[in-house]
Amino acid sequence: MNTFGRNLRLTTFGESHGKAMGGILDGMPGGVKIDMEVILRETARRRPGQSHLVTARNEKDIPELLSGLTDDMVTLGTPIGFIVRNTDHRSGDYGEMAKLYRPNHADFTYDMRYGLHEARGGGRASARETLNWVIGGAIARQLPCMKDITLQAEVISIGGITGTTEELASVVEEAMKRGDSVGGVVECVITGVPAGIGNPVFGKLHSRLAQAMMSINAAKGFEYGDGFAAASAYGTEQADIFISEEGHIQTKTNHSGGIQGGISNGMPITFKVAFKPTPTLLRDIETVDKEGNSSILKGKGRHDPCVALRAVPVVEAMAALVIADEMLETGKLNS
C-alpha cells in the first residue's frame, strides 16, 4: 500500500504531523549523477506558503539523502533512503477535528478502516505525503533514459473557467474571500517517450498513469487523449491516421494521447486529472462527532483553497515515476 512501482519502487512513510516524512527509492541503476538542485527545485514547487493562493505553512522541506549515493552524488545501484524532518507542525489546530468528522475528509473512513483515530493532521491521508513522491520523481527524472523526455503539467481550468493565469488566480481569490474552495483540472503532456513503452493486459501504460494520478489527494477523474470527449465521438472522427515522414511512422492527429493498446506510439502522451475543491473550508459546517451527535465544525486552520495548484509538481512526479519504471522495464526485454 505504501509502495509504488515495479522496476523502480518508491516505498514511503510519515504522518504529516509526526517526526519526519521519508522513503526508499529502490531500483535506480548505478552510475547516475544526481543533481540535488533538481530535487530542491521540485520540492520547492510543491511547498506550501509560496504565494497568497496556497496554504501558509512555512516548511523548508530539505530532504536528506542517506544512502545509495557516493559523496559526489553518483548512484551506487543500491536503494536511496531519504528523510525530511517535519518542523512546522502545530497540532493544536487539529484538536477539535479529532472529535468531529470533517466532511469529505478521510476521518470517518479511517475510523471505519482502522478502528482508531490518527489525530496527527490526518496521518497518511495528508497531502504532505506527496512530498515523498516529489522527491522520488525528482530523482527518477535524472535517469539517463529520461533525458530526452519532458514532463510538463499545468492547471488548465479552475471552477470550470479556462483562461490566463490571471483569470484562474482571480477565481481562487474569489473563493478564498468567501472562505470557500474550488476544483480544477491539471493537464500533463509528456514528450520524447519512444514508441513501444508500456505493456498489454493489466500493465497498460494509461492504466498505470490512471492508478498513479488517482493516488493524488483530491483527484476525482483521469482521462487520456480525447478522454470523455471520445465517448461522444464517432470512429471516423477519432481515427489517428498513420503517416510516414522520412522513414518515421507517426500519426496525423493524436486523439489517442500517445498510447494505443496500452503502449506508447511515439506521439506526445497527454492526460488530464480532475481535482475536487479542498474539503477544508474556512466556514462553519454541520457534521457529527464520533458518537453520531450533531455538531458544528468551526472553520479555521490552514488550507489550500485550490489543491489543483499544488498538485502540478505532484502530477509530474508521479508521471516521472511511471515513465521511468516502464523505460527500465522495456530495457530488460530489449537486451
Next chain:
Amino acid sequence: MNTFGRNLRLTTFGESHGKAMGGILDGMPGGVKIDMEVILRETARRRPGQSHLVTARNEKDIPELLSGLTDDMVTLGTPIGFIVRNTDHRSGDYGEMAKLYRPNHADFTYDMRYGLHEARGGGRASARETLNWVIGGAIARQLPCMKDITLQAEVISIGGITGTTEELASVVEEAMKRGDSVGGVVECVITGVPAGIGNPVFGKLHSRLAQAMMSINAAKGFEYGDGFAAASAYGTEQADIFISEEGHIQTKTNHSGGIQGGISNGMPITFKVAFKPTPTLLRDIETVDKEGNSSILKGKGRHDPCVALRAVPVVEAMAALVIADEMLETGKLNS
C-alpha cells in the same frame, strides 16, 4: 502484466485466435459453493452475436473449470484453473491487417514493443481477453463477503446522447449504417460495500478501480463520484454532510461517490468509464504498411460498432475483482 489483484489474483493467458483463453484465480477461500449458472450468465452477457448491435462471431464460450473445486462445486481454497476453447476463429479475415497498421489499434505499438507481429487477431490486445476477466469476476461475486453487495453497470450515453435504451440503440444503428462506430459512457453503481474498505496512499480504492477500468479495451477515462464535474465546483457545493440516523452515520449527499481518502464510507460507490468508438471501421481508411508505404486499409471483417455496449459485464467483472480483493484484505486486518 498478466496478473491482477493482491489477495485474489487473476492470471490469464490466450490469444484471441489461438487454441484457448484461460486463467487461474488464486486466493479464493475454501468452502464456497460456486454456481456455474452465474458464470455462464456473465459470459453470455459479454458474448458476441447476441443482437444485431454487436459483432457476429458466434462463440459458445463455455468455460471448463479444471481445479480448485470439489465435484459438487465447492471451492477447496486452491487455485481455480479454467479454460475456454476458441472455436470460431477465421484468421483469414485478418490477412491484410497483418501487413497494414490499423489506425488506433495496437498493431503498430506492439511491433514497436516486441519487434514481432502477432497476427492472430491482435493477440493479447483483443477484447476476447476480457472473457477471462468475466469468468474471474463471476466467481469472485460468489464469495460470501460479496453476497450483500450489488454491482450494476449500464451504458448511460452513446455518441454524446443520453436517453432510453431505444434512443441509444438508434445512435448505434445509424453509425452501423454508415460503416462507422461510436463511443459511449458506462456508469457503475456498487451498493452494500461496508464503510472501511480500501487503503491509503498507493492502495486507494478509487485508484485500484481506475487501474482496473482503464485496463478494459477502448477505455479512455475514469471518474468517480462527481468526477470531472467536481473540478468545476466549489467546496461548499461538494460537502457531503454527515448525519446520523438511528446510530448509523452516513452522508446527506454523495458527491464523493462512496469513497473518501481512498476508503469506502458506506454510501453507494459510483463511477463512470468513457469508451472510445471501436477503431475498426467498415470503411476504407488510409494508413501505412510496416515499411511506411502509404496504403488503403479495406473496411471488412467483424466488429462491434459500440464497444461500450459489450463492456458493461466487463466493467462489473473488474469491479467485482477489486471489491472482493479489498474485502479479503480488510478481513485480514480485522482478525
Next chain:
Amino acid sequence: MNTFGRNLRLTTFGESHGKAMGGILDGMPGGVKIDMEVILRETARRRPGQSHLVTARNEKDIPELLSGLTDDMVTLGTPIGFIVRNTDHRSGDYGEMAKLYRPNHADFTYDMRYGLHEARGGGRASARETLNWVIGGAIARQLPCMKDITLQAEVISIGGITGTTEELASVVEEAMKRGDSVGGVVECVITGVPAGIGNPVFGKLHSRLAQAMMSINAAKGFEYGDGFAAASAYGTEQADIFISEEGHIQTKTNHSGGIQGGISNGMPITFKVAFKPTPTLLRDIETVDKEGNSSILKGKGRHDPCVALRAVPVVEAMAALVIADEMLETGKLNS
C-alpha cells in the same frame, strides 16, 4: 503462494486427483523457438511407473500448450498456458486416508490451515504438482540466454550410502521389500552461468535456490558449496584464492559453490538437497482420526520408496526457473 518467480513467473493449479494440472508461464520473451521434445523428455523423466523403483501409476503426462506460441512453436512474448489431464486416478485408494491422519503427511496441517479436508489424494500437497514445475523448467531451459548453461542433478546418496547406481538401487530395493522407504541427497551442478548473476540483500542467488529447492516435496535441507561442512572449517581452509588465467579471473578452489555475496562468480554453481524418506509406508502404522481416536492406518496404495529418485528432474527444473529468472533480471540492468 501458487506463483514462483519475478521476471519469469510460473503460476500453477491442479489437485492430483482432479481434472487436470496446469499453469501459466509469464515473462518469456518473444521469438524463442520451443522444442516440444525437450518438454516431453523432462516430463518423462519425472513420470511414475518407469522402473520397479518408482510408483506404479501409469500416466502419460502429455502437456497441451494452449497459448503464447505460433503454430510452429515460436514464443509470442505472451503468457504460455498449459494443461495436463489427469487420467489415471483411483481415488478409492484414498478412502481410509480421508478419515485418518497419515504421519508426516500434510493431512493434519491442511485441516488445521483450511478447516476442510481435501480428499483428492492430498490436493496441492501431492508431488504431482511438480509436473507443472518440470514443464515450466523445460520451457525456461530453452531461452537463448540459457543455451550455454548446463544443469545436471543426480542422487549422490541414499540411506546414508554413497556409491554406484547399482549400490544405491539395492538400498531402495531392500527398503521396498520391508515395506519401508528411505531418504536421499540430490546434488546439482550448474555450469556456464556468467559472473554477476543474482542480487544482494534479500535477493541472493543461493537464497532463491534454497527457497526453490525447499518447495519440493520431502525436501528437508539445502546447502551450497561446502555447506554444513564449511561450518566445521577454518577460514584458511575455505579461502577460494583468485587467479587470473589469460585475462579471465577465476578461483583456484570452489568452496563457495560459485556464489559469493549472493552473486555468481562464474565458477560452477553447486548445491545439495536432502530428501526425507517417503512418509507413505506399506506397513500398518498407528495414528489418530479427526476426532483424536487412536487407530491403525493400513499400509496400502502406491508410493515411491525413495522420492529423491524422482526429485532429480524437479531439482533441475526449479534451478532452471531460478537461473532463467536471474538471467532476465540482469539483462534489464545491463541495457
Next chain:
Amino acid sequence: MNTFGRNLRLTTFGESHGKAMGGILDGMPGGVKIDMEVILRETARRRPGQSHLVTARNEKDIPELLSGLTDDMVTLGTPIGFIVRNTDHRSGDYGEMAKLYRPNHADFTYDMRYGLHEARGGGRASARETLNWVIGGAIARQLPCMKDITLQAEVISIGGITGTTEELASVVEEAMKRGDSVGGVVECVITGVPAGIGNPVFGKLHSRLAQAMMSINAAKGFEYGDGFAAASAYGTEQADIFISEEGHIQTKTNHSGGIQGGISNGMPITFKVAFKPTPTLLRDIETVDKEGNSSILKGKGRHDPCVALRAVPVVEAMAALVIADEMLETGKLNS
C-alpha cells in the same frame, strides 16, 4: 531485492560506511504498544564490540523511529520508518581492499554485477545491513499474535566442536590467535506457533525460513527438523506418530521439525543454519587486483573470527519476521 515479506514488509537501505542504515516496516496493524527497550536489547545483542570474541567496532546503534507510532509508542497502522546513523566508520582501513579482490568476499561478484566498485566497506554486502533486520524483527516480535511465541537461537557447534559455551569460546580464541576464522552452526527453536500456519506449494513455511536464513551473510546451509540426517534414514525411523492428549492432537516425536507439508503442526519448529568462517583473515593472502595482476592482500582491519556468534540475534529476527508474516496471513483467511 531490498524488501522482505508479504503481509509484513521490511524494506531497507544503507551502505555500511555511508550516512545511515534504515528501513520501513509496513503492514503492522494499529494499536500495538511497542517497547523501545526490546528493540535496544536486540540491537545490543548483535552489536560489535561486546566481547573480545567479536569485532572491535564500537557503534551505539540507537535506532530513531520516525513514523507509524503515537508519542506513547502505539502503532498507528501506518509504516514505521527508522534510521540508525553510522558513526564509527573508518573507511581508511578499506583503502587497499578497494583495489584487490578479497577471497570469498562480494568484491568481485559486485564488480561483475554492477560494473562499479562500492568502496564503502562492501556497501549492501556488509553484515551491518542485518542491523536493519534486527530492528524489524524486534518490532515484529511485539505483535499481539506473537506474544505466546518464543524464538530462541544459539550456537550449537563451532569448527565442528559441540560443547559448552566455554569450549566453543576456546575454539574461537584459538582461531583468533592464528589470525584465522572459524565456521559454526546456529540452531533455532520456535515454540508456541499454532498448527495451521504456512502455505502449500511455493509458500511453504520452511521454504520461507530457508530463504530468510540464507539471506544472512555467510550462511551456507539450512535444514529443518532432522534435515540432512533424514536423508540417511528410513521411513519407519522418521514417522512422527500422531497421538491425542486431552483432545489435543500432537506427535510423539518431532523429526518433522514442527512443519508438515509446509504448514506448522503445533510442535516446536526447529531448524539449523550453517555459517562459514569469516572470509576476512588477519593474515596475508594471495589474490588478484581488478586487472587480474597477482597481489598480496595484507591481513588487517577489524573482523569477527566467527560470524555465527553474531548471527544469533539475526537468525531470531528473520525468523520473527517470517512467523509474524504468516500469522498475519492466516488471520486473513480465518476471518
